[in-house]
Amino acid sequence: MSPAPVVAGPHPAVAALRVAVRPGLARAAGRTVLVGCSGGADSVALAAALAVEAPRAGVRCGAVTVDHGLQQGSAARAAATAELVRGLGLDPVLVARAEVAADGGPEGAARAARLAAVRSVAGTVAGPVTVALAHTLDDQAETVLLGLGRGSGPRSVAGMVEHRDDGDLRWWRPLLAERRGTTRAACRALGLPVWEDPWNTDPAYRRVRLRTEVLPLLEDALGGGVAPALARTAALLREDLDALDALAAARLAALLEPAGTLPAAPLADLPPALRRRVLRGWLTGAGVADLQSVHLLAVDALVTGWRGQRAVSLPGGVGVVRRSGRLALEPTRVPGGAAARPGPVHDSRGDPSVSQSVPAPEAAAAGEPAPGSPVDGPLGPDHGYGPDIDHVLLTEEQIQQKIRELATRIAVDYAGREVLLVGVLKGAVLFMSDFARALQLPTQMEFMAVSSYGSATSSSGVVRILKDLDRDITDKHVLVLEDIIDSGLTLSWLLKNLGGRRPASLEVCALLRKPDAVKVDVPVKYIGFDIPNEFVVGYGLDYAERYRDLPYIATLRPEVYSS
Numbered sequence: 001m002s003p004a005p006v007v008a009g010p011h012p013a014v015a016a017l018r019v020a021v022r023p024g025l026a027r028a029a030g031r032t033v034l035v036g037c038s039g040g041a042d043s044v045a046l047a048a049a050l051a052v053e054a055p056r057a058g059v060r061c062g063a064v065t066v067d068h069g070l071q072q073g074s075a076a077r078a079a080a081t082a083e084l085v086r087g088l089g090l091d092p093v094l095v096a097r098a099e100v101a102a103d104g105g106p107e108g109a110a111r112a113a114r115l116a117a118v119r120s121v122a123g124t125v126a127g128p129v130t131v132a133l134a135h136t137l138d139d140q141a142e143t144v145l146l147g148l149g150r151g152s153g154p155r156s157v158a159g160m161v162e163h164r165d166d167g168d169l170r171w172w173r174p175l176l177a178e179r180r181g182t183t184r185a186a187c188r189a190l191g192l193p194v195w196e197d198p199w200n201t202d203p204a205y206r207r208v209r210l211r212t213e214v215l216p217l218l219e220d221a222l223g224g225g226v227a228p229a230l231a232r233t234a235a236l237l238r239e240d241l242d243a244l245d246a247l248a249a250a251r252l253a254a255l256l257e258p259a260g261t262l263p264a265a266p267l268a269d270l271p272p273a274l275r276r277r278v279l280r281g282w283l284t285g286a287g288v289a290d291l292q293s294v295h296l297l298a299v300d301a302l303v304t305g306w307r308g309q310r311a312v313s314l315p316g317g318v319g320v321v322r323r324s325g326r327l328a329l330e331p332t333r334v335p336g337g338a339a340a341r342p343g344p345v346h347d348s349r350g351d352p353s354v355s356q357s358v359p360a361p362e363a364a365a366a367g368e369p370a371p372g373s374p375v376d377g378p379l380g381p382d383h384g385y386g387p388d389i390d391h392v393l394l395t396e397e398q399i400q401q402k403i404r405e406l407a408t409r410i411a412v413d414y415a416g417r418e419v420l421l422v423g424v425l426k427g428a429v430l431f432m433s434d435f436a437r438a439l440q441l442p443t444q445m446e447f448m449a450v451s452s453y454g455s456a457t458s459s460s461g462v463v464r465i466l467k468d469l470d471r472d473i474t475d476k477h478v479l480v481l482e483d484i485i486d487s488g489l490t491l492s493w494l495l496k497n498l499g500g501r502r503p504a505s506l507e508v509c510a511l512l513r514k515p516d517a518v519k520v521d522v523p524v525k526y527i528g529f530d531i532p533n534e535f536v537v538g539y540g541l542d543y544a545e546r547y548r549d550l551p552y553i554a555t556l557r558p559e560v561y562s563s
């Protein structure tokens with residue numbers, strides 16, 4: 001018998017990618033598919049697979065390549081990539097110019113600009129468009145790890161989805177089950193040139209460090225298979241989360257009252273995972289954007305920890321109140337731009353607690369329990385400021401407990417070293433004195449006085465040294481103590497200044513931080529509490545030099561700013 005004729009099929013990597021795109025192409029009938037192509041191996045391999053499979057499926061397939069304008073020669077690079085994919089037979093091939101914003105992290109800003117640019121050129125194509133992105137299983141594993149590190153909930157650990165509709169546009173990631181090695185092998189087999197983006201090896205990016213340092217270490221320690229295991233976990237998690245979301249949407253539809261309010265009692269009976277989803281769905285459905293978990297937890301506390309709280313303020317000038325056993329959304333009062341309503345306080349360990357507040361009149365009217373006044377009794381002396389205080393964000397006890405925790409952690413980190421504490425006057429004076437006493441290590445103290453606020457409630461942005469250190473800090477282990485990081489301008493300036501004096505080490509411990517107000521990212525190793533973006537006083541913090549002597553941290557009544 002003569003041997004069967006050898007039919008040379010495509011290289012296994014090329015074949016694998018072609019198979020991977022087929023199911024999605026079946027869903028793309030009647031749409032134009034545009035491959036997002038950077039010129040790197042993943043997207044070139046995807047473009048090549050689609051160039052063969054799309055015509056077979058009767059789907060029109062083109063490409064879009066983005067010029068970020070961030071690297072030298074980026075326009076020429078985009079043009080070369082466009083040429084390459086045109087050569088594969090893709091049509092139309094569009095080049096989009098991205099406008100990368102100056103703020104935000106470089107990765108995030110570039111990504112946002114890229115998506116906006118793709119969205120905008122996709123809008124020039126007639127009919128519905130699907131944008132195919134070449135994320136692989138390895139990208140998925142990195143995304144899951146990044147999500148874990150952020151600690152922002154199961155959705156961010158659940159990774160990227162294969163299909164996502166975004167208005168008229170559909171995003172499609174057909175290669176989520178394929179390894180990065182496969183796309184490289186496919187490009188090699190097809191003789192396609194690929195571009196190595198220098199940013200992909202720059203350790204300044206977290207994703208690069210995960211790829212080059214953390215994942216190989218995990219693979220080694222766990223005996224291999226880590227990336228597929230992470231991707232599998234993400235896929236399973238997505239199924240569970242989708243089911244929970246669907247259940248919550250149905251429950252919201254059943255509970256939502258014609259006036260747009262939600263009854264608290266049936267919500268309280270729901271398990272937290274469902275209840276918070278119902279609340280999130282309710283708020284986002286009502287147009288509240290940028291909702292963060294601290295906000296959601298504070299709204300949740302109106303259901304499960306009801307003690308007569310005032311409105312919980314949310315981004316966008318709205319708040320949630322509980323009245324007559326129902327949650328309602330209302331505009332918040334922000335007189336003169338000074339004090340907003342109470343918002344949630346987030347413990348730096350990720351253990352949120354809701355701000356203490358004076359009893360809401362609505363609570364009394366509804367006959368529901370209300371707490372005692374915040375400025376007497378357990379909060380201690382009000383130093384005669386009582387009528388000026390609006391609500392207490394952090395009690396003396398919470399502050400002192402936090403200082404003990406910080407001091408314990410820092411004593412471990414600095415064991416065997418002598419620490420030079422640098423207190424930033426005047427605000428940090430009480431923090432310095434309590435912290436130094438709580439820290440079980442030999443310490444020395446220095447003070448520096450700077451000011452960027454004067455008697456205003458927002459930073460002038462100009463930092464002035466009012467008093468410099470009394471001595472040289474060369475080779476010292478310097479720990480800067482700050483009362484608050486608001487815009488971050490003061491600290492950013494200070495760290496540059498102190499860093500130039502060659503200390504052996506330089507770290508920061510800040511009692512408070514306002515994540516929503518930060519304008520410049522400053523590396524801060526130790527943080528007590530994350531607080532909402534409200535002007536606060538007490539425990540060293542002043543308004544027009546008053547209130548520093550309060551032992552707790554509070555907001556002032558709006559009238560104080562206008563008088």
Ligand SMILES: O=P(O)(O)OC[C@H]1O[C@H](OP(=O)(O)OP(=O)(O)O)[C@H](O)[C@@H]1O
Binds near residue numbers: 454482486541
């Ligand atoms: O992050 P930022 O927006 O820069 O704000 C933080 C700074 O503002 C306050 O100082 P202020 O200038 O009010 O002086 P003071 O400490 O003497 O009150 C505070 O003590 C911080 O040093």
Ligand SMILES: Nc1nc2[nH]cnc2c(=O)[nH]1
Binds near residue numbers: 485487541
């Ligand atoms: N008193 C006071 N000073 C600040 N400096 C920066 N933010 C604040 C704040 O909220 N209160």
